[in-house]
Amino acid sequence: MMNTMMNQDELFKNLISHSKEYGFIFPSSEIYDGLAAVYDYGQLGALLKNNIREYWWRSMVQLHDNIVGIDAAIFMHPTVWKASGHVDAFNDPLIDNKDSKKRYRADQLIEEHLQKISDKIEKEIEKAQKRFGESFNRQLFVETNPRVLEYKQKLETLTTRYNRALNNNDLVDLKNIIDEEKIVCPISGTCNWTEVRQFNLMFSTQIGSVSAEADKIYLRPETAQGIFVNFLNVYKTGRMKIPFGIAQTGKAFRNEIVARQFIFRMREFEQMEMQFFVKPGEELQWFEYWKQTRLAWHKALGIDDEYYRYHDHEKLAHYANAATDIEFRFPFGFKELEGIHSRTDFDLSAHQQYSGKKLQYFDADTNESYVPYVIETSIGLDRMFLAILSYAYTEEKLEDGTQRVVLRIPYVLAPIKVAVLPLVKRDGMPEKAREILHMLQPYYFCQYDEKDTIGRRYRRQDAIGTPLCVTIDQNTLENNIVTVRHRDTMKQDNVHINELKNYIYEYIAIEPLLQKLHQHARVLA
Secondary structure (H helix, E strand, O other): OOOHHOOHHHHHHHHHHHHHHHHOOOEHHHOOOOOOEEEEEEEHHHHHHHHHHHHHHHHHOOOOOOEOOOOOOOOHHHHHHHOOOOHHHOOEEEEOOOOOOOOOEEHHHHHHHHHHHHHHHHEEEEEEHHHHHHHHHHHHHHHHHHHHHHHHHHHHHHHHHHHHHOOOOOOOHHHHHHHHOOOOOOOOOOOEEEEOEEEEEOEEEEOOHHHHHOOOEEOOOOOHHHOOOOOOHHHHOOOOOOOOEEEEEEEEEEOOOOOOOOOOOOOOOEEEEEEEEOOOHHHHHHHHHHHHHHHHHOOOOOOOOEEEEEEEEOOOOOOOEEEEEEEEEEOEEEEEEEEEEEOHHHEEEEEEEEHHOOEHHHHHHHHOOOOOEEEEEEEEEHHHHHHHHHHHEEEEEEOOOOOOEEEEEOHHHHHOOOOEEEEEHHHOOHHHHHHHHHHOHHHHHHEOOOOOOOOHHHHHHHHHOOOOEEEEEEEHHHOOOOEEEEOOOOOOOEEHHHHHHHHHHHHHHHHHHHHHHHHHHHHHH
């Protein structure tokens, strides 16, 4: 495959271009020159997004008898965001370069600088490995090489200082780090920076029929608070018993200073979150359970293990006593895909204080009331979409010397499951193909195509990630036998029409995958 030989920046550009060309993602309002960091999902993107959402929803809600789902409103009472801390503390450290007039997040500039130091260590190791070959001892080299030791010491010292500055909200020292390390603006190449200042990420608007009397409200920056304010409603109406969870998917909005890397960081995005309420003192064991369960959910799709890793937080949010990210290897490096957080009782206690309502759970077994602790799992649907596309996009050179672009999307998530293709546009084959299409459509998203040679049509289906192509030829007309071609292997099977639905089901149905996850969850529990 050509992916491994291609520069990652070039690969990412090709992926973005491919996404638009084939109807996955379009720039929003493109006929008006677009809107920065806002995107629309096209006809295939909407299907893929729905499939990811369904996989999450069914895995989270359907497979757990103690997790239910809700759909809370985007607009909420403004005091919700005061209680949650977003009004006072939902800020990013902002810095401007005076020469380029570009705005950046100070923490991201420093983190990218730290990554460059880490990359230097890896380059030293790679050079030594080439020099010494099979006799190379990586551990010994790392522990003894003066240059590596120097880089490691600098990385550790700077990371500790950076984390301390973030934890203490020390904007002056963040600026000092940028100045002392001579971190430059990627555009101007200069170190001519403003001071670091805080920037609140929430979008605000007004509600009310008369603007002069309107009240200020916010577009929600996360979906979690809709779950917390509905804790009592769900607990009582659902007759829930601790431990139990409440799941939700929906839009959230953040006025990101630097929204970049395609759909990785957007101003309007969708979250898939579950808040799991537990007895105080049991939160850390449930935290470990959900770490393992969520990583298993990702890996069940068949994506290689090397694409995932845990990243434990050194800097914890003020409400957390444990936090881990599941990071994915995007073309631009390992970045957060999903967060698992032990939020303690911060959220319910805060809403209890601000609302004056008692947000507690009564345990009939012990005859006591308490504010539950919470384990949160939170994943960005758009980031998951990008992770799937990043993994799937492959530029492949075939044995005959030709090339193809193929999206190796996991079969259960593919937007179009089956393409129905008459071999030629005559001899009754289109009519027979339409019959088969109508037979399959109630069960699967299908696409019919009769234009161009069969080879070109196969390539089009490869490019949009269709797992199976059903070709109707003379054998179909005479014996009711179709040819089923597999996307990844290009292997072809002869299948009788009466067996076609079951044949397809074995390859693309989500139920076997859910069964596998269900068994895994029961073993962990």
